[in-house]
Amino acid sequence: MLQKERHDKILAKLKRTHAVKVTSLAKEMGISESTIRRDINELDQMGRLKRVFGGAVSISSDMASRETDVASRAQIQVAEKDKIARYAATMINENDFVFIDAGTTTDRMIDYLDKKNVTYVTNGIVHAKKMIQRGFNVYMIGGLLRPSTEAAVGAAAIEAIRQYNFTKCFMGTNGIDPERGFTTPDIGEAAIKTAAMKQSYISFVLADHTKFGLISSITFAQVDEACIITDKAENEQYSQYTVVKEVE
Helix, strand or coil: CCHHHHHHHHHHHHHHHCEEEHHHHHHHHCCCHHHHHHHHHHHHHCCCCEEECCEEECCCHHHHHCCCCHHHHHCCCHHHHHHHHHHHHCCCCCCCEEEECCCHHHHHHHHHCCCCCCEEEECEHHHHHHHHHCCCEEEECCCEEECCCCEEECHHHHHHHCCCCEEEEEEECCEEECCCEEEECCHHHHHHHHHHHHCEEEEEEECCHHHECCCCCEEEECHHHCEEEECCCCCHHHHHCCCEEECC
């Protein structure tokens, strides 16, 4: 396979998924991982993508400013999100008062919750419904509903959050950068995340490895304001700012 053809295939998949892994590309294209890494390095130098640990992510402007719908995001990095969610659920103890952010990884947490003597608060419609069905004690934050994330945002939601004092909160993010912190495309959701983290004794951000090095439109917290739970960090620099738990 010619180099240009390989480059075109890598960029085409990246356009569809926003993130690609070296191992998956090598298997799909029937070539060595070292060749894929070399191609990714060259495309990175050309400014066509951003190389990250184990693969590459999109650097297109619409990725930073727009957010895909929940159904689409739920199909990306499925195995990684599941590992992260399973571990995150173990961080909840009896008698905790927990805020769970709307998001695809936090949504997966609900399948692994097993502590019944816990009170949950969420701004995610699907999250609240799933927790109710599982018999948990749940408060749903009200406010303006965003169709793309199925989450409540706005002044009313923020005011409600400020009444609570959480023992722990679990957040999703679209990007993590040492200087820009945790970021997300929507200013309304960023405000919710910031408010919940300020009201929480301990904050956790759930993010798969493709989120490292990405910067989205709005910063909702700095890296040192939350512990990161991930499948694999891009590099060790993030451990200089906060606790980073890489799950198996």
